[in-house]
Amino acid sequence: MTELGRLEDLPQDYRDDLTRQNLVPLWPSLRSVLPPKTPARRTQPAFWSYQALRPLLMRAGELAPMEKAERRVLVLANPGHGLEKMQASAAMYLGMQLLLPGEWAPSHRHTPNAVRLVVEGEGAYTTVNGEKCPMARGDLILTPTGLWHEHGHDGDAPVVWLDVLDLPLVYYTETSYAIEGQRQSVVPGRGDEGYRRGGVVPAPAFERAARAYPVVRYPWADTRAALLALAADRPELQAVQVGYVNPETGADAQNILGFYALMLRPGQTLRLPVRSPAVVFHQIEGATGVSVGESAFALNEADTCCAPGYTEVVLRNAAADAPSFLFLADESPLHRKLGVYENRG
Secondary structure (H helix, E strand, O other): OOOOOOHHHOOHHHHHHHHHOOOOOOHHHHHHHOOOOOOOOOOOOEEEOHHHHHHHHHHHHHHOOHHHHOOOEEEOOOHHHOHHHOOOOOOOEEEEEEEOOOOEEEEEEEOOOEEEEEEEOOOEEEEEOOEEEEEOOOOEEEEOOOOOEEEEEOOOOOEEEEEEEOHHHHHHOOOOOEEEOOOOOOOOOOHHHHOOOOOOOOOHHHOOOOOOOOOOEEOHHHHHHHHHHHHHHOOOOOOEEEEOEOOOOOOEOOOOOEEEEEEEOOOOEEEEOOEOOOEEEEEEEOOEEEEEOOEEEEEOOOOEEEEOOOOOEEEEEOOOOOOEEEEEEEOHHHHHHHOOOOEOO
16 A cells, blocks of 8 residues: 655645645545544443442432432443543443432433433333333333433332433534423323234324334333244244334334344354444343453443444353343444445354
């Protein structure tokens, strides 16, 4: 490959003239913005132990009352991006959020899309545009762009969930903002009840739903049952995986990030295809060994790790007598919309 000229090779007076006109020569930086064959990536393999972070999250409950915090969250920051950037990958933000008994996290809406994956506890709920969604371990709840949402807790023990947002991308495009609102009135009806059975959808008076997000709560009990049924029905499948989708369109549940649940059979090792998007893995049940390139992590329940794109990932169920269940989030919808999605096998 041809070696290009360096910035320091240019005369200082020429560089000064460029700077005064807000001009930058491309050729000294061309290889860094268009590297050969594989992109440059800031995202690093990263691991967050729930056992280690939980005491710090609980202490945050003592140090930051809700009226001073609004959302009590510890951000899972990838060191490759710098901790101050508060991002797990180029397009994904992760945070562990704590809600204590009797608390209410005020209603607001914002431009980034968000989901909540419940990690521990019961008795909490999220209200999304008037739909009250109970929060049980493993449930996935959407709070898409522009929809009002708030969190409340009627139980008697802490509730923790994993937040996944496309905040880094929305912030980068200078379109990130939030609007505060009033406590919502709960309206009748729940999408997860109306769309509970695969293959059939509500059609009152023979008309289909026009809502962009007909389902905002995906109960773990249903997702887990779907994985077990798929594994039993398709014993030849290597990857027993389901995707969270819009049941009216079959498209991804949200516009920018993709969400999935995966089951590893007892003792199974699964080599994932090398793809362009970064992937987050969160252990719901069981234990999994995760190899990300040269890095290796041992995921126990509620642990989380991140793998950069264009990197080989191998998953190993640590148990020989029980399945392992994982929640996955990735940037596939974004990459497909941009036309840069790759699967290198």
